[in-house]
Each structure stands twice: as structure tokens, then as C-alpha cells.
Amino acid sequence: MTTQTHGRPPEAVYIHIPFCTNKCFYCDFNSYVLKDQPVMDYLRALDQEMEQTVAITPPGVIRSIFVGGGTPTVLKPDEMAYFLASVRRHFPNWADDIEFSMEANPGTTDIDKLAVMKEGGVNRVSFGVQAFQNELLTGIGRIHNVDDVYRSLENARAVGLNNLSVDLMFGLPNQTVDMLAESVRKALELNLPHYSIYSLKVEENTLFHTLFNKNKLPLPNEEDELQMYLLLMSKMEEAGYGQYEISNFAKPGMESRHNITYWRNQDYYGLGAGAHGYVGRNRHINIKGVNPYVEAASKGLPRLDSYPVTPEEAMEDFMMVGLRMREGISDASFQAQFGQSMEDIFAGSLHKMLNAGLLERVGDGYRLSKQGVLFGNDVFGEFVGALTEV
Known part of the structure; x- marks a missing residue:
């Protein structure tokens, strides 16, 4: 088990692409609807932030890169190619077995785009599937349907991307234990190396929070939600997946290396609007808005806040995130x-x-x-x- 020691450069990179085709009803992430957004200006600003970051903290051998959002795959193929070239330019020294993950929405991944991703170094794709019932997908504000899931996975495999993961959710409005059982069964039929299965959390500043406060969010009861969690754990175990973290299941050796960086409280670069980073016992959060971020990155590091983490806080964090790991x-x-x-x-x-x-x-x-x-x-x-x- 490697442990981050101070003075060693971070080996993990998180990059935030804040654009989405639409805002899901449960989402409180820093994301903005794509229409009329200055995408290339943002990618150039990201390039500037990378340049300034590596000048201050030069990277070592990078073992994991994770591109999250938003929906990174809303980038057009030429934008994607520019972005990935930018990443490779500033973080050129990759481990032979680097894990380079990108989040994707089914329906935003045609063959051309996936080919550009693979060409640019992406070797792991995590699809936000959430459920295998179209009525549930509509009810949470997703714009893909179940057919898009199968097509997207087929496209990924067609360009040689085989390290694939899907996200599922439980505790959704109007979701029954049987519906979750069906989703888990259909997910397992895909025979993927990795699955993430999260319970819905009703976060502030979301449509679901507004509905919840008006008593108009038909959530499963606590007993059903517990049954859902017990069911998904037993089905995953039966199918040969290790529960290596509270919400994550993998075939042996296919655990998400990037997420393990967080759970072991190790250092990582955090780049992009609203991104968090943790380097040398310092945490930072970047400016959230797209245009304010673009403007700030042209003048220096686009920080909203940065602060030293005391040894006491770091110890608490170590315990809290480390115990998530099985x-x-x-x-x-x-x-x-x-x-x-x-x-x-x-x-x-x-x-x-x-x-x-x-x-x-x-x-x-x-x-x-x-x-x-x-x-x-x-x-x-x-x-x-x-x-x-x-």
C-alpha cells in the first residue's frame, strides 16, 4: 500500500468539465447547461490553470486522471482533442498502467468522440446509467433512455475501450425494490469490471429539495431502502464483485484507483471550475462560475479559497474516508x-x-x-x- 509522504508530488489529477445538456433534478454539482457556454474559452482557461499549477507543484509520475462534471462527453470531438492534448502536455509523465477515467452520459458518446477519447489516452469510462426503467429516468431528469445505454457501451467497446463502469442509484422517487432488482440484473448482464451504486441524497439547491419540502417527492420508505441496499450487496457478491467501498463493486484488480486516492487521504491536483484539490496538507476550491473562472485563470490561479489542513483535521479525514473502504x-x-x-x-x-x-x-x-x-x-x-x- 503506497502512502503519500510530504514532499512527493501528487500522482492523481482531477479535472472538472462543468457543462451538461441539462440539469438533473437531484444534482447539486457545479454544472451548467451547455447552450451558449464559451466552451473553448473554458478549455483554454483550464490549459492556463494546468500550466500555472505544474509550475508551482511539478508533477511526478501520474497514476490516475479523472475527468468529471458536469458531463465531460458533451465536448465535441475537436474540443475533446484539444482538451486531452492539453492534459498530456502539462502532465506528460504517465505510469505505464495509468488509469485515465472519464465520466460519460449515455447518449453523448458516439463512435467519433469515443475514438478521440481513446486516442487522447482515456482508458476507462464511467457511464451515468442510474436505472434501467425509462419512467424512472424521466422522473429524475435524465435525458437518456435505456436503449442509449446499450448503444453507448457497444460504441465504447467498438473503439477498444473495455474498462467500463456504470453508476446506478437506489432510493429514487417511485422506485420499488423489484425495480432495483431488475436494474441490478440488467447491469450485471453487461458483465462490466466495475459498478458504482449510490443511494439518492436530497441536496439543497436542487429541484428535488424543493419538491421534498413541499411533500411532493414520493421516496421509498426506510425499510424498502434498506432492502434495496441488502439486495444489491448480495447480488453483487453472488456475481463475483468485491465491495471494496461502501458504494463501489469491482472484479478483482479493477477497483477505481483514482477514488482510492481520495479514500486513502492522499494528494491530488484539482483543476477546473469549482474543483477541489489537496496537495501538501493544503486544500483548495476553485471559483465556480464559468466566466469568472475563465477570467481568473488568465490572471493567476483561479482560487475561491485555499487553506492549510491541520494535522487534527487530516487525522479525522483519514478515519472518515478510510473507513469507507472495506x-x-x-x-x-x-x-x-x-x-x-x-x-x-x-x-x-x-x-x-x-x-x-x-x-x-x-x-x-x-x-x-x-x-x-x-x-x-x-x-x-x-x-x-x-x-x-x-
């Missing part, structure tokens, strides 16, 4: 980052969660128990502010 957290990696033992710092919280049956010991550390997986938020909450609240 392998759990080890004292050796805690000591490598902080020079102290996990037990010395968090004995009270660890033993409380052990006694509650939500954590179990593994090797020199801890992981969520089977019960803990179902009540993960209670466990993570135990470490929020454990050291930093007065």
Missing part, C-alpha cells in the same frame, strides 16, 4: 502520515464503535463490520470534529 484502515499507514498511533489519538471513538458492533479489528487496524456497512454514517460521524471541536 479493507479498512491500518495503523501503519496512519503512522506513516502522522507519526503517531491511531489508538493513541482515537481510542475512545474506536472502542465505542467496536463495542457497538459497527467496527471490527483487522490486522493492525479496523474496518466496518457487516452491520457497520449499513450504518456507515454513524461511524463516520463519530470522527467528525472528534479532535477539532472545542
Whole structure:
């Protein structure tokens, strides 16, 4: 297990493309409807931010790149080619086995665009499928239909992109346990190396939040939602997928390396409007709006905010994100980052969660128990502010 040590350059890059064909009803990400947006101006600004970033923190060997959004695949083939050339110019030193992921919406991935992506170095595509019922897709504001899913995956494979993942969601309005079972079955029939399956969270500043407050969002009850989670875990396990993180399942060796960077609290560059980055115990967030970002990037780093992370906050983060991983957290990696033992710092919280049956010991550390997986938020909450609240 590699552990980030300070002074070593980041090995992971996150890049944000904030454009979408439309805004989904549950989405609170920094995204903007594509129509009339200055896309090339944005990509040039991104190029400027990359240039300034690597001048300050030169990159080492890059092991993972993740392009998220928005919907990065709304870029036209020529825009995509410009963007990918820009990435390779500023981060030229790639590991032989680099994982270069791009998020995609079914229906925005024709053969020409996928060919440009592959040519530019993308070797993993994550499709936002969400459900296999057209009525559910319409109900959450998605513009693709189930046929688009099959066509997009076929197109990806046709250009030689085989490391594919799909996202599914549960706890959606009007979704039943049977509907989720059907979605999981159809997803597994695709025989992909990786699946992400998330529960719906009703976030502020979304249409769903407005409807929820008016009591007009027909969500499944808690019992059904628990049944959905239990069902998807058992179906994934039966099909040979390891649950390596609370919401993520993979065939052995096909876990998302980029996401593991976050869960192990390691450094990564964060580029683009509204992107977050974490380098050398400093976090930053970029300016969110497209035009303000473009303007700021022409004058310097387009920061909205940046701040040092105290050792106490970093320790809390290590515990919270590390316990999302099913392998759990080890004292050796805690000591490598902080020079102290996990037990010395968090004995009270660890033993409380052990006694509650939500954590179990593994090797020199801890992981969520089977019960803990179902009540993960209670466990993570135990470490929020454990050291930093007065």
C-alpha cells in the first residue's frame, strides 16, 4: 500500500468539465447547461490553470486522471482533442498502467468522440446509467433512455475501450425494490469490471429539495431502502464483485484507483471550475462560475479559497474516508502520515464503535463490520470534529 509522504508530488489529477445538456433534478454539482457556454474559452482557461499549477507543484509520475462534471462527453470531438492534448502536455509523465477515467452520459458518446477519447489516452469510462426503467429516468431528469445505454457501451467497446463502469442509484422517487432488482440484473448482464451504486441524497439547491419540502417527492420508505441496499450487496457478491467501498463493486484488480486516492487521504491536483484539490496538507476550491473562472485563470490561479489542513483535521479525514473502504484502515499507514498511533489519538471513538458492533479489528487496524456497512454514517460521524471541536 503506497502512502503519500510530504514532499512527493501528487500522482492523481482531477479535472472538472462543468457543462451538461441539462440539469438533473437531484444534482447539486457545479454544472451548467451547455447552450451558449464559451466552451473553448473554458478549455483554454483550464490549459492556463494546468500550466500555472505544474509550475508551482511539478508533477511526478501520474497514476490516475479523472475527468468529471458536469458531463465531460458533451465536448465535441475537436474540443475533446484539444482538451486531452492539453492534459498530456502539462502532465506528460504517465505510469505505464495509468488509469485515465472519464465520466460519460449515455447518449453523448458516439463512435467519433469515443475514438478521440481513446486516442487522447482515456482508458476507462464511467457511464451515468442510474436505472434501467425509462419512467424512472424521466422522473429524475435524465435525458437518456435505456436503449442509449446499450448503444453507448457497444460504441465504447467498438473503439477498444473495455474498462467500463456504470453508476446506478437506489432510493429514487417511485422506485420499488423489484425495480432495483431488475436494474441490478440488467447491469450485471453487461458483465462490466466495475459498478458504482449510490443511494439518492436530497441536496439543497436542487429541484428535488424543493419538491421534498413541499411533500411532493414520493421516496421509498426506510425499510424498502434498506432492502434495496441488502439486495444489491448480495447480488453483487453472488456475481463475483468485491465491495471494496461502501458504494463501489469491482472484479478483482479493477477497483477505481483514482477514488482510492481520495479514500486513502492522499494528494491530488484539482483543476477546473469549482474543483477541489489537496496537495501538501493544503486544500483548495476553485471559483465556480464559468466566466469568472475563465477570467481568473488568465490572471493567476483561479482560487475561491485555499487553506492549510491541520494535522487534527487530516487525522479525522483519514478515519472518515478510510473507513469507507472495506479493507479498512491500518495503523501503519496512519503512522506513516502522522507519526503517531491511531489508538493513541482515537481510542475512545474506536472502542465505542467496536463495542457497538459497527467496527471490527483487522490486522493492525479496523474496518466496518457487516452491520457497520449499513450504518456507515454513524461511524463516520463519530470522527467528525472528534479532535477539532472545542
